[in-house]
Amino acid sequence: MLNMGGPSTVPETHDFLKSLFLDRDLMQLPFQSLLAPWIARRRSPMIEQQYEAIGGGSPILRWTEHQGAGMAALLDELHPTTAPHKAYIAFRYARPLTDECATRMRADGVKRAVAFTQYPQYSCSTTGSSLNELYRKGIDGTLSGIEWSVIDRWGTHPGFIEAVAQNVERALQKFNPSVRSDTVLLFSAHSLPMSVVNRGDPYVSEVAGTVQAVMQRLGYSNPWRLVWQSQVGPRPWMGPKTDAALKGLAKLGRKRVVLVPIAFTSDHIETLFELDHEYCAEARESLGMEVQRAESLNDSPVFIRALADMAAQHLKDYSAGKISPTSVQMGLRCPGCENATCGKQKAWFAKGGE
Ligand SMILES: C=CC1=C(C)c2cc3[nH]c(cc4nc(cc5[nH]c(cc1n2)c(C)c5CCC(=O)O)C(CCC(=O)O)=C4C)c(C)c3C=C
Ligand SMILES: [Fe+2]
Numbered sequence: 001m002l003n004m005g006g007p008s009t010v011p012e013t014h015d016f017l018k019s020l021f022l023d024r025d026l027m028q029l030p031f032q033s034l035l036a037p038w039i040a041r042r043r044s045p046m047i048e049q050q051y052e053a054i055g056g057g058s059p060i061l062r063w064t065e066h067q068g069a070g071m072a073a074l075l076d077e078l079h080p081t082t083a084p085h086k087a088y089i090a091f092r093y094a095r096p097l098t099d100e101c102a103t104r105m106r107a108d109g110v111k112r113a114v115a116f117t118q119y120p121q122y123s124c125s126t127t128g129s130s131l132n133e134l135y136r137k138g139i140d141g142t143l144s145g146i147e148w149s150v151i152d153r154w155g156t157h158p159g160f161i162e163a164v165a166q167n168v169e170r171a172l173q174k175f176n177p178s179v180r181s182d183t184v185l186l187f188s189a190h191s192l193p194m195s196v197v198n199r200g201d202p203y204v205s206e207v208a209g210t211v212q213a214v215m216q217r218l219g220y221s222n223p224w225r226l227v228w229q230s231q232v233g234p235r236p237w238m239g240p241k242t243d244a245a246l247k248g249l250a251k252l253g254r255k256r257v258v259l260v261p262i263a264f265t266s267d268h269i270e271t272l273f274e275l276d277h278e279y280c281a282e283a284r285e286s287l288g289m290e291v292q293r294a295e296s297l298n299d300s301p302v303f304i305r306a307l308a309d310m311a312a313q314h315l316k317d318y319s320a321g322k323i324s325p326t327s328v329q330m331g332l333r334c335p336g337c338e339n340a341t342c343g344k345q346k347a348w349f350a351k352g353g354e
């Protein structure tokens, strides 16, 4: 299970930020090996406060362990020919990192594995970065001797869409029935620098695909928009910004909103701090809005079942020789991609990791 991870405790925040700013698949900085530790040191106090405010750390490890254990148990029933199944976690910037994951897989003598991204929509900055790291560990011998295949994106999987739609419906239930259908659904995703969008990164259009699928499942019951949050630094990012959209809607007299996190499968500072502590609080207190946030997927049994269904279908099709180790779409690099590792990584996984 590939994801970025987060600091489980506040003191781990600095190392998390340092790994993130050092990741050249995520961002390219001048003199990165010097600048990244400097930015991490400067940024740590503010981000530490945010993790403090959400209960002393990121819950992503706890939720991913829960989701993984649930998925593996279901998978033994759904696809017994490849049982027993076990979920391993490889985070990109926090423990357990890929090295630790490799140690556990080696100790268990794993010979066959599925690199299952936990980002629903593909971005070179997220899933791409995790796959590049796995590729590096594959070729340097840390993770050798394993036959790999990849589940690289699943932003319109019906089970995932159903799980999100149910959480939206639960949030809508909190509004008075007389105003419910006028309530605006504001789908909010982590933004992407325009330089990444413009090199052809598929994330923005895949997030839009998820939103369309959720709206279709809801029968287009409410007006909606897709907005973008968590921009960092001075360069242009994909918009409109979530907080600006809330202010704009308030000005237009649309004061009832459900905020729906759509690009991450568990809670993190961006839902618990940015959406709840900052935007919802300001919208309620300063803008006079009635705002609810749809729950993150966290322990949703519908979502855990969806993960198991995706993995079972993948293993079934792979065993039957119907699919290759990687999807057709994963084979295409961004038209503007200048990262040579992306090309090598795709070729390596396309041959099952050899
Ligand atoms: C799936 C969504 C995400 C995309 C796409 C993404 C791209 C991206 N992010 C940065 C810079 C930062 N992101 C940071 C934190 C962070 N990012 C995501 C998700 C995506 N990022 C999440 C869920 C989190 C928070 C983790 C948590 O536990 O809460 C940070 C660190 C926080 C901060 O300093 O503000 C940075 C920096 C870039 C540059 C980028 C695309 C190129
Ligand atoms: Fe990010």
Ligand SMILES: [Fe+2]
Binding pocket: 124, 128, 333, 334, 337, 338, 339, 342
């Ligand atoms: Fe790329």
